[in-house]
Amino acid sequence: MVSISNVIFSILVFLSVYVQVFFFVTFLENRKKIIIRNGKSKLVRYRAVTIAVSCWNEEKTVYKTVRSLLSLNYPKDKIKIFLIDDGSTDGTWDIIRKFARYPNIKVFRKENGGKYTALNLALEHMETDFFGGLDADSFADPESLIRIMSYFEKDPSIMAVAPSVVVYNPKTLVQNAQKAEYHMGIYIKKMLGFLGAINVTPGPLTIFRKKVFDELGPYRHGHNTEDMEIAYRMQKNNYKIEHCNDAYVYTNTPSSVKKLYKQRLRWIYGFINNTIDYKSVLFKKKYGNFSLFTLPTGLISILAISYLFGRMVYNLGDFFYSKILQVETVGWHYATQTSNFDLFFINIRSPLFLVILIYSLVIFAIIFGRKMIEGKWIISLNMLYFLIIFRIIAPFWLLNAIYNTILKRKPAWR
Amino acid sequence: MNNNIDWKKYIIVFLITGALFLTASYLSNYFGDKKIDQLKSIQDKIAINILSSETQFSLLQESSCKNISGSVLSGELDELGRKLEWSQQNLGSTEEVSYLKKYYSLLQIKDYLLMKKISLGCKVKSAFILYFYTTAENCSLCERESLVLSSLRDKYPELRVYSFDYSIDLSAVKALLQIYKIEDTKLPALVLDDELLTGFHGVEELESRVQESFKLQGTKPEGD
Numbered sequence: 001m002v003s004i005s006n007v008i009f010s011i012l013v014f015l016s017v018y019v020q021v022f023f024f025v026t027f028l029e030n031r032k033k034i035i036i037r038n039g040k041s042k043l044v045r046y047r048a049v050t051i052a053v054s055c056w057n058e059e060k061t062v063y064k065t066v067r068s069l070l071s072l073n074y075p076k077d078k079i080k081i082f083l084i085d086d087g088s089t090d091g092t093w094d095i096i097r098k099f100a101r102y103p104n105i106k107v108f109r110k111e112n113g114g115k116y117t118a119l120n121l122a123l124e125h126m127e128t129d130f131f132g133g134l135d136a137d138s139f140a141d142p143e144s145l146i147r148i149m150s151y152f153e154k155d156p157s158i159m160a161v162a163p164s165v166v167v168y169n170p171k172t173l174v175q176n177a178q179k180a181e182y183h184m185g186i187y188i189k190k191m192l193g194f195l196g197a198i199n200v201t202p203g204p205l206t207i208f209r210k211k212v213f214d215e216l217g218p219y220r221h222g223h224n225t226e227d228m229e230i231a232y233r234m235q236k237n238n239y240k241i242e243h244c245n246d247a248y249v250y251t252n253t254p255s256s257v258k259k260l261y262k263q264r265l266r267w268i269y270g271f272i273n274n275t276i277d278y279k280s281v282l283f284k285k286k287y288g289n290f291s292l293f294t295l296p297t298g299l300i301s302i303l304a305i306s307y308l309f310g311r312m313v314y315n316l317g318d319f320f321y322s323k324i325l326q327v328e329t330v331g332w333h334y335a336t337q338t339s340n341f342d343l344f345f346i347n348i349r350s351p352l353f354l355v356i357l358i359y360s361l362v363i364f365a366i367i368f369g370r371k372m373i374e375g376k377w378i379i380s381l382n383m384l385y386f387l388i389i390f391r392i393i394a395p396f397w398l399l400n401a402i403y404n405t406i407l408k409r410k411p412a413w414r
Numbered sequence: 415m416n417n418n419i420d421w422k423k424y425i426i427v428f429l430i431t432g433a434l435f436l437t438a439s440y441l442s443n444y445f446g447d448k449k450i451d452q453l454k455s456i457q458d459k460i461a462i463n464i465l466s467s468e469t470q471f472s473l474l475q476e477s478s479c480k481n482i483s484g485s486v487l488s489g490e491l492d493e494l495g496r497k498l499e500w501s502q503q504n505l506g507s508t509e510e511v512s513y514l515k516k517y518y519s520l521l522q523i524k525d526y527l528l529m530k531k532i533s534l535g536c537k538v539k540s541a542f543i544l545y546f547y548t549t550a551e552n553c554s555l556c557e558r559e560s561l562v563l564s565s566l567r568d569k570y571p572e573l574r575v576y577s578f579d580y581s582i583d584l585s586a587v588k589a590l591l592q593i594y595k596i597e598d599t600k601l602p603a604l605v606l607d608d609e610l611l612t613g614f615h616g617v618e619e620l621e622s623r624v625q626e627s628f629k630l631q632g633t634k635p636e637g638d
Binding site: 017018021022025026029057284288292326330331344345347349351352353354357 | 419423424426427428430431434435437438441442449452495502504554557558562564565616617632
């Protein structure tokens, strides 16, 4: 029986396997280039860097964020820290204004205008050749900046370097699931880095050359994902973005399903809409792997997840329909009896093997991502939480983001 | 820089993915074949059982009813039927599956004839239902009728249900269709005590008919 549904299913499975194999082959090609440094690093020349912390109601975490910047292993006179209160209504301002006494810290207060406006204010006041943001819910590892800067020292063509973002102090199940997800994210980012195809320069401590903003202009709204929009713009202009896997930034993650949902809705909405804005970049040789691999991969996963979700809903509906029919026909007692288990009825079809393969490669990505930051091969239950929780909820925020895109309704920031 | 695309890699990954696909479908076929082999061996076992009972019955005639009654476990036939049904849905209607289905129909007819003889000759409490359904088109009533029959069979072990796919290409089944004048427009169809019932019949109705059929025989097996 060859139905259209099965053909679509096979194509999506094929593409998903292709993407995973592509990552894995990239890994095999480049695995010797993945260096994990221990201990203190040194540079030949310490270039001055401006780091802007934009805050909007972050009284709980901003103190620690700034302290983490003050403890960076980097000459104090070479780091300029800008603290920008983007119209907070809580005690954020009272906390950050106390930092004004530090010689290398400048504080700003402005009306609320969104994160990109706060970052642009920092860009206006910047006097250094390097610039980075740090979200006020994230903390930089003491070695992170110096390791990032070593990339710029090594290769003058590099325009931006993204760090490895790690989940800070996970407590809830949802946060532990994200811990595994972020490990996978590190692996994927590294591979995209090798491919020259990174599509997000994350808010927590990505460092840019000033040249990027001089030539391409300041941050834009970017559908509430300004860190994605700037990466797209850089890719469109063939600016090189690298990933420094051993520069760690710890970030607070949504603690509940509801908060996670809101965050992901914003991310996916940003991905879809930035991709639409930059659709002229898609499938063009001159934009490299970003155009031929990263963006199509994102689109494939959106398609695959939505399709699989539809199929699952259909199957569940079918199952319940036949159960209802059973109860109606022969009564509750007989319908709820389960027949004896027989191995014969386990359906071993080819998609099963391929789905197992995809999951194995995803699990490898999580484990290796973790190895890149902890130096050890560790298997933890978090992977299971991640696979289960995201499998169930991801289709909803995806479909919601597609729906919002269609309606052009912008999701709330948080 | 960025725009150096490694086409070779895109092609190699494509080939690897293709190879993985082929391997997966090879494995899937392998396990499918294993299942068919399993079905074949169950069927052979049942065929030997039926043949042996038949032969035994002919040899001993009515002299030894005790040894012979219920020699073929109807449960085995049922199980085979379920597995065949599943295979048809999940392995696709391959030639092998439809061949096995024909064989299965034939075994059912043989079992029916033999059990009828035994039940008459030895006065064993029993009832027979011939059930005709279709897989050629979507028949939701057939699905419901199957559920009713399964539940009745569970309740009355002495009830034997033989189910036949209307669209099967087998002369013996076609003969049955002719005998009972079954038309494809009136499916599902049941034959109980030589009476033809078309359309859907619920549990209560069939149950009373089956009990009626038990009474008609007037006798109960010893020890009941």
